[in-house]
Amino acid sequence: MRFLKFILCFIIIQVSAQQGGMWIPSLLEGMNENEMQSLGSNLTAKDIYDVNNSSLKDAIGHFNGGCTSEVISPKGLLLTNHHCGFSQIQSHSSLENDYLKDGFWAMSFDEEIPNEGLYVEFIVRIEDVTDAMLAGLTEDLSSKEKQSKIDINRNGVVKKVQKEDWQDIKIRPFYKGNQYYLFVTERFKDIRLVGAPPSSIGKFGSDTDNWVWPRHTGDFSMFRIYADKDNRPAEYSKDNQPYTPKHFLPVSLDGIEEGDFTMVFGFPGRTNEYLPTVAVEQITQKVNPSNIAIREAALKVIDAHMKVDDKIRIQYASKQARIANAWKKWIGETQGIEKSGAIDIKRQFEIDFKKAVKEKGLEDKYGTVLSEFETLYEEFETINIKRNGFVEVFIRTNELMYMMFQLAQMENAANKSDAAFEKAKASVINRLKGIHKNYNVNVDKGVFESVMPIYSDKIDASIYDKTAFTDLDTALNMLEGSAKTVLKNLNKDAAYIYAKPMIVEFYTSLEPEYQRINSKINTLQAKYMEALMTAMPEERYFPDANSTLRITYGKVNGYSPRDAIYYNPVTYLDGVIEKYVPGDYEFDVPQKLRDLYKAKDYGQYADVNGKLPVCFLGTNHTTGGNSGSPAIDAEGNLVGLNFDRVWEGTMSDIYYDPEICRNIMVDLRYVLFIIDKYAGAKHLIDEMTLVHPKK
Ligand code: ARG
Numbered sequence: 086m087r088f089l090k091f092i093l094c095f096i097i098i099q100v101s102a103q104q105g106g107m108w109i110p111s112l113l114e115g116m117n118e119n120e121m122q123s124l125g126s127n128l129t130a131k132d133i134y135d136v137n138n139s140s141l142k143d144a145i146g147h148f149n150g151g152c153t154s155e156v157i158s159p160k161g162l163l164l165t166n167h168h169c170g171f172s173q174i175q176s177h178s179s180l181e182n183d184y185l186k187d188g189f190w191a192m193s194f195d196e197e198i199p200n201e202g203l204y205v206e207f208i209v210r211i212e213d214v215t216d217a218m219l220a221g222l223t224e225d226l227s228s229k230e231k232q233s234k235i236d237i238n239r240n241g242v243v244k245k246v247q248k249e250d251w252q253d254i255k256i257r258p259f260y261k262g263n264q265y266y267l268f269v270t271e272r273f274k275d276i277r278l279v280g281a282p283p284s285s286i287g288k289f290g291s292d293t294d295n296w297v298w299p300r301h302t303g304d305f306s307m308f309r310i311y312a313d314k315d316n317r318p319a320e321y322s323k324d325n326q327p328y329t330p331k332h333f334l335p336v337s338l339d340g341i342e343e344g345d346f347t348m349v350f351g352f353p354g355r356t357n358e359y360l361p362t363v364a365v366e367q368i369t370q371k372v373n374p375s376n377i378a379i380r381e382a383a384l385k386v387i388d389a390h391m392k393v394d395d396k397i398r399i400q401y402a403s404k405q406a407r408i409a410n411a412w413k414k415w416i417g418e419t420q421g422i423e424k425s426g427a428i429d430i431k432r433q434f435e436i437d438f439k440k441a442v443k444e445k446g447l448e449d450k451y452g453t454v455l456s457e458f459e460t461l462y463e464e465f466e467t468i469n470i471k472r473n474g475f476v477e478v479f480i481r482t483n484e485l486m487y488m489m490f491q492l493a494q495m496e497n498a499a500n501k502s503d504a505a506f507e508k509a510k511a512s513v514i515n516r517l518k519g520i521h522k523n524y525n526v527n528v529d530k531g532v533f534e535s536v537m538p539i540y541s542d543k544i545d546a547s548i549y550d551k552t553a554f555t556d557l558d559t560a561l562n563m564l565e566g567s568a569k570t571v572l573k574n575l576n577k578d579a580a581y582i583y584a585k586p587m588i589v590e591f592y593t594s595l596e597p598e599y600q601r602i603n604s605k606i607n608t609l610q611a612k613y614m615e616a617l618m619t620a621m622p623e624e625r626y627f628p629d630a631n632s633t634l635r636i637t638y639g640k641v642n643g644y645s646p647r648d649a650i651y652y653n654p655v656t657y658l659d660g661v662i663e664k665y666v667p668g669d670y671e672f673d674v675p676q677k678l679r680d681l682y683k684a685k686d687y688g689q690y691a692d693v694n695g696k697l698p699v700c701f702l703g704t705n706h707t708t709g710g711n712s713g714s715p716a717i718d719a720e721g722n723l724v725g726l727n728f729d730r731v732w733e734g735t736m737s738d739i740y741y742d743p744e745i746c747r748n749i750m751v752d753l754r755y756v757l758f759i760i761d762k763y764a765g766a767k768h769l770i771d772e773m774t775l776v777h778p779k780k
Pocket residue numbers: 168291292295296406407410709712728729730
């Protein structure tokens with residue numbers, strides 16, 4: 086008995102040390118199923134993914150291609166993050182109906198608001214099409230020949246797939262193109278806004294708390310899927326009906342405690358877990374610092390203006406948040422790689438890899454992969470940093486340069502045809518209008534003076550006084566007329582004259598050179614992946630995220646960010662009140678929420694100690710795109726909503742360390758409490774199935 090206990094203990098330690106990974110839901114039988122069960126799950130692989138019966142996967146929808154959402158009622162009620170529904174909420178907001186500030190709640194189906202262009206996509210089934218996709222691909226083919234063979238194979242595969250008319254097909258490479266999977270999907274296009282808390286709840290803590298634990302954000306919003314009379318996807322119509330899902334997630338009122346199993350089911354965007362050490366060094370020691378410096382220079386200017394001018398504060402809020410989000414993430418990523426010793430660990434791993442290659446007699450085939458990486462990344466470094474710099478300056482931070490970049494594309498299009506020019510012009514006009522909706526020339530000029538010196542030694546801020554593009558009217562004026570007139574005038578504009586040589590340089594040398602080396606790196610990366618799986622088949626490989634449906638699992642768990650500090654895994658409403666700063670743009674708390682706190686009026690949503698949980702941490706391996714993903718308990722109930730990661734663990738996109746990598750979720754009890762007690766939208770709660778799995 087004691088021996089058995091010892092063994093069990095050993096297995097559990099083994100498993101938890103090995104956690105991390107984003108797995109393909111149709112391949113869970115065996116290893117993943119066992120791991121999940123040893124972590125406390127009572128779910129079978131078939132409960133999660135089943136082609137013939139409804140399963141958890143039928144409740145998980147890709148939200149507009151960038152976030153995740155889940156169905157939580159038999160009437161197609163959909164839950165995602167506040168920051169995922171942000172632009173929809175914003176687009177319905179006005180000064181009179183400020184849904185961003187005050188929140189929004191549809192009190193009946195009639196009041197739910199349609200959203201043009203918004204879609205939610207479900208996975209009907211997943212098929213391994215590797216053999217068909219790689220048929221006839223021999224070693225001797227050039228990468229161009231390989232690609233065209235793959236394209237031919239793809240057409241063959243697509244033709245043979247059985248699917249309904251309203252369904253779509255996607256084929257995606259996995260393991261760097263060593264495997265291919267096919268997805269049959271259903272895309273719903275009538276998605277209506279049902280509810281959102283005020284930003285003071287849904288975005289509580291804003292940038293200061295972004296990527297940070299302890300966290301107290303109620304980052305959720307609600308939508309509803311509508312379908313045609315046959316319950317199929319359809320364009321918006323007032324005759325559409327609430328969608329009846331194949332499966333919806335019951336919501337647990339028992340919540341979680343430290344050590345509980347959780348899984349996160351969603352659409353992670355992009356990770357890079359199999360990079361060679363040279364690449365990790367280049368990204369974290371060269372590219373990140375360079376990008377960080379540019380964003381920091383921009384933020385310094387924007388923040389200073391926002392602090393002293395309320396109009397600018399509102400105008401630049403969303404732009405500032407976008408710039409700050411990746412800025413903060415990269416800082417955490419570089420520090421996390423250092424703190425976790427990832428470089429040394431990866432180096433050791435590469436020594437083991439070389440040994441395995443030798444032992445298995447694979448040196449002819451794979452013996453030079455790592456040294457080829459060394460050479461390529463050395464060649465790549467300067468261009469990689471410079472191209473990143475161009476993107477940061479001309480696309481991400483400086484608005485005038487971004488306008489010039491768009492205009493240059495328009496000039497390019499004009500060289501093709503008049504039609505291409507007109508199309509490009511329409512798109513530029515749209516962009517210009519978008520930018521000028523929230524544009525302040527002093528801010529942008531300040532950003533220019535601050536970021537441009539990092540990219541180029543040619544700086545001339547006087548262009549801001551001469552160009553037509555710092556004002557929408559004069560800008561649009563300049564775009565009037567035929568291609569010939571427009572281009573003639575454009576090429577006399579001071580800002581365009583200034584920017585054009587750099588943009589031309591980007592298109593003629595920077596970008597092609599970057600792509601040339603990058604495509605070699607990608608080819609080698611594919612070979613490395615194959616080499617790893619061949620030489621060290623006993624290792625645990627999951628495919629890098631590629632915006633396809635995955636599951637990741639772990640436990641509710643705190644962590645120690647620094648010596649002598651331990652972070653508990655659960656925050657409470659008490660912490661919201663602790664952070665409360667009256668009138669503050671990030672930390673204000675609505676009166677009603679403070680009243681509910683004072684009265685401890687938590688209803689059925691309090692935990693066993695009478696406290697109201699707000700957020701919690703888990704060891705689930707998530708990334709961008711997992712926002713809005715459900716956190717699911719051991720029985721398949723919804724307990725949380727994923728929305729962020731902890732700062733110290735943002736390097737999990739490159740290297741997952743179970744010691745410090747944590748995802749951050751809103752506790753569903755907080756979500757329900759806000760809907761019910763704060764917003765008085767009890768009718769939505771009544772639609773859901775609330776359960777007590779622990780009782
Ligand atoms: N860090 C989260 C993510 O990467 C949340 C971003 C939205 N929130 C914000 N304060 N900008 O998307």
